[in-house]
Amino acid sequence: MRKYLSILVSLLIGSCVDPYNPPEVTAPNTFLVVDGFLNGAGASTIRLSRTQNLKEGAKPPAELNATVLVEGENGSSQPFTEQGNGTYTLTDGGLQFGQKYRLRIRTAAGRDYESDYVTIKQTPKIDSVTWQPQAEGLQFYVTTHDPNNQTKYYRWEYEETWEYYSAFVSRVEYLNKTFVYRSENVNTCWRSDQSTGIFVGSSTQLTQDVISNFPLVFISNSTSNRLKVRYSLLVKQYALTDEAYEFWQNLKKNTESLGSLFDPQPFQPLGNIHGVTDPGETVVGYVSGYSVEEKRVFVQAYELPSWRVPTMYESCVEDTLPLQPTREKSSAFEMAEAGFVPIDEVLSMSGQVIGYRMSTAYCVDCRTVGTNVKPSFW
CATH class of the missing domain: 2.60.40 (Immunoglobulin-like)
Incomplete structure (x- = not known):
């Protein structure tokens, strides 16, 4: 050895x-x-x-x-x-x-x-999307059934959206080489992500065509700000044929394998699309046919345990920059030109503007990682 x-x-x-x-x-x-x-x-x-x-x-x-x-x-x-x-x-x-x-x-x-x-295939409706707090976050489940016992195979995708706040509330912006009052809110934003995993389920081993509390997605309470304010999960459900189910199941095994010597070795999942001009040509993908069923749920922060969910802005700091440079600091104008974003004015005892509080764009402008346009479903 x-x-x-x-x-x-x-x-x-x-x-x-x-x-x-x-x-x-x-x-x-x-x-x-x-x-x-x-x-x-x-x-x-x-x-x-x-x-x-x-x-x-x-x-x-x-x-x-x-x-x-x-x-x-x-x-x-x-x-x-x-x-x-x-x-x-x-x-x-x-x-x-x-x-x-x-x-x-x-x-x-x-x-x-x-x-x-x-x-x-006609996809059955989603019966429910539920969630359950656990020690390290929130687990979501999906439940569905086909009263006609004809579906048997299911696949799910999801889209998550959450509201979040930047570290500082900005009243001022830098436009055309001058500081002016900000015309829009860049403190409150929303962000959306699509599912990347493969979620498939089957009821073939059951006497009824029922999928009960299938674990869909887990949201950590310590590694993101998804659960800090308000969170929404949109679940999409698709009915599969047995061939489509086998394709997605094999693809899931292939992409989620840990790669141990004792695991099944990776292989190329065979799709159902073929070259006609060149029958030996590789084509990536699988075409299915079905309808889509959706269900959306919301989770408010006050519905959750008293977790210390991070804001993702814990390392943000502000600095006060004068209008004129000093030996210790550059001017607010120089820092704005360098990409720093103003928060608000710093006033003298007589009420005159003598500088600006500033920080990085990430800490001030929430649009750096999302959008300040409220989703229509919010």
């Missing part, structure tokens, strides 16, 4: 000399990525993009000027409309529950792709 550890340490030290770029990082292939679903009760949206190498940036390039169609098993066909940035929509396709449809794509380069036929 000691010999093995010595070899491992030597390899790690040696790796610090010349960085290793594995072939996958600079692979020339860019595979088509298809993201979206066929909606049986509203607009359908499909997003097309391309994979890219890890060092090329965080945002995948969009697939533009493609032709996207939905075809029914009965021979019907309807085109999607390109909205820009790789997004294609079908406003009202009149897709029928229980019927089978497939997606056809032709890129601007003339390459054709198609999905398998998928059955449009």
